[in-house]
Amino acid sequence: MIDILWLALSIAVIVLLIIKVKLHPAISLVLGTLLLGTLTQVSTGELVGVVTGGFGELMAGIGLSVGFGIILGQLMSDSGGARVIARTLVGATSDRFAMFGLAGAAFLLSIPVFYDVTFVILVPLAIAIAKEARKPMPLAVGSVALGAGTAHTMVPPTPNPLAAGEIMNFDVGIMLLVGGIGGFVSVLGGVALYSMILPRVWRPAGDVDGEPAMVEHAGVRREPGFVLALLPLLVPIAIILTGTVWSATVEELPGWAAFVTDKTIALLIGALVAYLVAARGMNRDEMNESAGTAVQSAGLVLLVTGAGGAFGAVIEAAGIGDLIAESVSAFGGNFFVALLACYLVGMAFRVAVGSGTVASITTMTIMASLAPVIGVHPVWVAMACLSGALSLGHLNDSGFWVTAKIPNFSVTGGLKVYTLPEFLASVVALAFTLVGATVFPMG
Template sequence: MIDLLWLLLSILVIVLLIIKLRLHPAVSLVIGTLMLGLLTRIPLPDLAGAAAGGFGELMAGIGLSVGFGIILGQLLSDSGGARVIARTLVNATSERFAMYGLAGAAFVLSIPVFYDVTFVILVPLAVAIAREAGKPMPLAVGAVALGAGTAHTLVPPTPNPLAAGEIMDFDVGIMLLVGGIGALVAVILAVAAYSAILPRIWRPKWDEEGEPAFVEHEADPDRREPGFLLSLLPLFTPILLILLGTVWSAAAGDLPGWLAFATDKTVALLLGVLVAYAVASRNMSRHDMDRSAATAVQSAGIVLLITGAGGAFGAIIEKAGIGDLIADSVSAVGGNFLVALLACYLVGMAFRLAVGSGTVASITTMTIMSSLGPTVGVHPVWVAMACLAGALSLGHINDSGFWVTARLPGFSVSGGLKTYTLAQFLASVFALVFALLGAALVPMG
């Protein structure tokens, strides 16, 4: 059991390197990985190779998929398609359900687009909708924060849920189906709960510091934006293909060769990127599209480094046999799936609270808990959902998304905690409840 102590010590070192020494999370994860290997007495000639192998194995599974997903999202944003989707979804709701419309728009946009970009696109619209509907402006901001954060954390092809299938060895289509439904349910319930809570705790004197810092940009009249359905096409092309492969496989067994190829997540996302290029070409020059893709690749590199470093950490955990020790520890307290999933949530929450990065919290928690599913008799997707819900829970001042959410609308730190942190925490609790109910009703699926 001493190896569990070495795991905790390595995690503590990773957290301290990120927080105190301000090292990049990827560097910190690799240092913690090598430290764990040394402490668990993995032979030195094997240590570096095992860590590199873990990095490479995870990258082989999701590297291209993550990159394609980020390029798709960047093209969707730069072509104006994201703005069209947001405006159409919000306008489709009445004043009574305006907050649900905002959260829904944020939910759809954050499946392919980074949180910060989604928020920047939607916050002017959120403020305008709140004004027209007679709703508190911070309520609209919180609705955007929880819709965007929940989708980005739970729904592929964003990096964290996309990695879940590789780390825990199950089909990404299952994560897409379960994560999508669970995230949508969590968003609807969280908006209702948040709408009831926020007016009771919001104090303008303390929570607002000044006028909103954003500038409302009108659409360029000379630029022909894509239509709503056309804007949705790049997003739904890979989603529908991946789901088709999962459903066909469940219903009919082995896939025909051509369908297995087309529904592979990498090929599906590549097709989505090609559709995104076709849509963007209607109002973007070749140079603009090249620049958009280059920006996306730069962002992808950072995400992939962190994700791959998490894969290296997981490889050492597996080689040292710590995954089996964790599973045995759960069995020793009864092997109850309720206890196991709550533990996943709390570990994810602890990482998010400590390091700020939802990606680090998600990947590391799933890596540590990857062997729990068979031990407690539930499908690994429920373990992944609990880990990801924990990683969504407590973003605060050490998270860049917190400052975007607080500063653009003109909120103080306390205002940011009541919008970004509280809203996403509520969504994370409902996502956890969904995972617990799912594990109880459909344990193996």
């Protein structure tokens, strides 16, 4: 059991390097990984190979998929398609359900688009909708944060849920299906709870610093229609889900079907569709610049994700994953307690390091061996880890400052429009996970 102590020490070092030394999370993860390998007596001659092998194995599984997904999302944003989707979805709701419409639009857009970009696109619309529907402006802003944060944490092709299948060895289509349904339920439940709680805690005198800093969007010559704007997102999702459902009904997919429905090919097709849609309002140079911006963003995300894969490889090489599984088994293997532990570990990482990506990837690598012991499908373990990673973003999270400062809220106001709604969504997601693992264990 001394190896469990070394794992805890290595995690503490990673957290301190990120928080106190201000090293990049990827470098901190690799240093913590090397420390863990040394302490657990992984052969010095093999350690570097294990680390690079873990990084490379995860990148081989999701690297291109993440890159294509980010390019797809950036083109949707720059072509104006994301704004068209948001306006249409919000416009389809009545004043009574306007906050659900805003959160739903944020949820849908953040499946392919980064949180910060989604928020910047939607916050002017949220402020306008709040005035028209006679709703509190912070409620509208918090609903956007809730929807965007939930999708970015739980629904592929964003890196966290996309990595879940590779880390825990299950079909990404299952993550897409369970994460999509669970995320949507979390948004509905989260907005309902948030609408009841926020009026009781909001104090304008201390929570608002001034008038919102409105964001001006550069227009495109010709925005796509609603259906066209949705195509880059719907096409790869439909392809991946088709492959998942088809493979469940036959012993082996035909070669061409396995090729087309692979997540990498599906997202490549989605990126090509995004190019075709964007071409209606953008020239070639503008589209290439958009894709270049996406690739730059992808590089940072992939470094952190791959470093998490290296950490997981050392955990596996040292046998720590099996030790964790044996410990859970010794306490009766209760899936309820185990999934709650996954949530709390994810929450602890989110509070400590701020980054939802670091919290998600690290927690899933630690808990990767848990599913067989507690008798549930690994997707439920992934959902519990991701729910915890969604829970308590705060001042050490870049998303917090984007959410607080564009509407010009104070720090306490930011906690109420970013931390509170995402926490409520995470609790609903955990409840969905526990119910799902009870009704459909699929272990």
